[in-house]
Amino acid sequence: MKIVVLVKQVPDTAEERKLDLATGQLDREAADSVVDEINERALEAALRIKDANKGTEVVAMIMGPDDATQSLRKALSMGADSGVHIVDDSLDGADTGRTAATLAAALKATGFDVVMAGNESTDGRAGVVPAMVAEHLQLPLLGSLISAEIADDGVRGVRQGEGGTLNVRAGLPAIITVTERFPEARFPNFKGILTAKRKPVTRLSVAELGVPTGASRTVVVSTVERPPRAAGRKLIDDGTAADELAEFLVANRLV
């Protein structure tokens, strides 16, 4: 069983994230870059399958600038067997369509039985790339799962729908995306960190993948920053604060 986990390097959500107001693109200097936590949960799910079945191969795949190697190294130190880094200046600011076309080409080149990803990144939050990849590759997608079982004859899982959950299944190869209901990722141990340095990482360019180099077709027209919220009244409770708050709510027609 070969599982490819899609990982994304994103600005740390614990810091103030910024957009470049001129381009509408992410300001990469503003916050530290980390592996998106939802992808770490996907990786954890893949590694648990590998823990139970040593014949499983786990590949971490990332598309991003040069420094995304750090995120790939973290995935390797957690236990992925190898990494694929799609890196190309022409991919700067790629939209979901270009991203998906590029990932699909790379997945075809790498080969897989299962592709695992997070259901949505914490930066773009579009949640469409895995479904686009599935359409490119004409594969079933089990998206937004809260649990999954992966076996040689197929995948099944529970999907979080709008009014309840659904039991879903598909044959292999297939793509699945995980939600936050999946377990948290393990920490890399010392041995993992040491061995990560010796694990193979393949670098792929757009030319090698044979995907068009054209610009993204979704264009940012304007980007406006909301003025920061000003703090209002702050009371230290001396026994009357609840009454004052009730007055405030009534005066502002909020109750």
Add this chain to the structure above:
Amino acid sequence: MSNVLALIEVSHRGEIAASARGLLAAAATLGSPVAVVVSSAPLADDDVARLGELGAARIYSAVTAAAGTVLVAPAVDALSGAVDAYGPAAVLTANSVDGREAAARLAVRVGGSVLADVVQVHSDNGTVVAQHSVFGGAYTVESMVEGGLPLLTIRQGAIEGQAPAATADVDTVSLEARTEGAAVIDQFNDDAAVSVRPELRTAATVVSGGRGLGSSENFVLVEQLADTLGAAIGASRAAVDAGYIAQTAQVGQTGVSVSPQLYIALGISGAIQHRAGMQTAKTIVAINKDEDAPIFEVADFGIVGDIFTVVPKLIEAVKARSN
């Protein structure tokens, strides 16, 4: 006027999803709304009338045995058929689990591009312009598609108002039930208890609890205030991680984003992740023991105090004033 498709989701029990109103309202601002519906039997007269009330000028009713047994693929096939039939200026879906997967696959199939999690739309000389609220409302970004069909996933509850009512013409089309390349649905499990409280995403008032509650038993304090105010219940990630409440209540960057008229944060320190999910609320109230809690930086009304003494008094005071 150009056609604009709106994918209307229907639950497995046959109910038209609540997202239909906003989708048709957004479609009407861009052109003539065409509701695309997938079902296993031809649409009932009631459903046709309801979609007309919500503004559908036309209904593309795709009938297929695969509805309800094959995941998302029937919706993509139906949308793709409707794109061929109507040559639309845009396709709208809800930014729901199904809606965004359908939009994503359709984009690849018809050579379009997705504008995701849209909170407002308008037409600029025939070009569809979408507005997004990014990083928890810290930025407002407008985007468009250059060449190719724009597919917009519309944030649920973001579009206000309703399209003018219409009498919908129905085009019924029978779709082949294809399963290759798709996932199969074995079973639907409905949410066990349908809460009498408002839905978190669209509630006018939200009361959220944080780690300051201290235990899942104490979380009842949040419920009591919420019920006094007719509010939905939210929580910080810390409260969810501590097991006080289900993850579906989590407000924040990695949970639900809310934009209510009133947001009350109880025992929530206000990490950036949490603030990203609630700082577009009209009015923010925070009660917390820690005077330096960052939540006070965004609160319109902050009380430094013990939630276990302040909140019961607040409940009494609100009840007294509403009598």
